[in-house]
Amino acid sequence: MRGFGHDGPSPWTDLERPPLDSAALRADLVVPGGLWTSLDVVTETGSTNSDLAARAKAGEPEAAVLVAESQNAGRGRLDRRWSAPPRSGLFLSLLLRPEGVPMERYGWLPILVGTAAAATLGRIGELEIGLKWPNDLQVVVDGTERKIGGILTELSGGAVIAGLGVNVTLRESELPVPAAASLALAGAKVTDRQTLLRSLLREFAELYGEWTAAAGDPHASGLLSAYTARCTTLGRPVRVLLPGARELTGEAVAVDGDGRLVVRTPDGTRHPVAAGDVVHVRPQVS
Structure with a gap:
């Protein structure tokens, strides 16, 4: 991995896709009394989930954030490969050790x-962003639902590694599939990634605090109602x-x-x- 942000120079020159400022992100988010304990931005890696999983096994504490400007071995749900041009999206993983939450939750x-993610990106981008069960981020483009991001979680070293990928500035010619x-x-x-990432991590920290305070109960924490309000599958x-x-x-x-x-x-x-794998079926018109 190569360092990035203020930790090292950029090897790219696409002025429409400026690098993340890791020092500024740490100053804003890794603060006394806050959730986040570390935040690193790297130029390129295989998979942020794999990197954080290794750190979890080595005893990395709760609430580490790893962001990559580019991933060359990213994975989605059902072990699908996932890739995007450098600095065209948000590619990150979170290391979580939910204290007081039973593992079944x-x-x-x-x-x-x-x-x-849906709440933050929708609010800042002024878009309607839905969640196709369980957690595909969707928008409507030209009357068609299209995916802009997804989430993959894994257990490692007693921690949950939660990976998130969001397409931010991909052009039509760069999309991996037509449904994206x-x-x-x-x-x-x-579409400023610095603004989006900072706000997303703050939003997550607030929801995570409510959820852990309720011992992971989706009803008491309000998570179930917040999710169903955005779930486009229902x-x-x-x-x-x-x-x-x-x-x-x-x-x-x-x-x-149980989230089913x-x-x-x-x-x-x-x-x-x-x-x-859920497919939304168009209702038949009689």
Whole structure:
């Protein structure tokens, strides 16, 4: 890994994509009484999740943040590869050791990250940003839902490593797939990554504090209601691709207390889904 921000010079010259100022971010966020204990920005790495996982195993304390200007081995959900041009987005991981939260509630952390990201990016960018279950960040571009980011969490060294990737300034020609988008393509009013990252980490710290204070209870902390208010999957016909090449088709009617998507099939049976790839199905017009 090579240092970046104020820790070293930039090897790139794209003036439309300035580097993050790591020293300024640390001054704003790594403060007495705050959540964050360290914040590092690197020029390039394979995966911020993998790097922080190794640090967790070595005993890294709670609330470390690792940001990369470029990742060459990033991973998404279901082990999909994920990449983007340098400095075109926010690529970061958080090391979390939720004190007082039972491990069975750790599954709420990716939902918490998604809720914080959607709230922050939507507010600052003046966009409607939704969450496709469980935590894909979506915007509507030209009448079509398109993905601008996603979250991957892993356990390592007794800690949760929460990775987040958001497309900020990707141009149409740079999109990895046609179903992707970026904040810029969606018409965001603000695409300055320094502003977005600082605000996102502050928003997450506030929600995380409420969640841990409630011992991870999604009801008492307000996380469940905050998430469902942004979940674009609820109330829609869906097809869920389940492990083992199985499928479930029905209406997404709820997210339960364990973060599972509840799908009601045509016979009225409610099926809680803990893991699966959701496809939003267009309702048939008669």
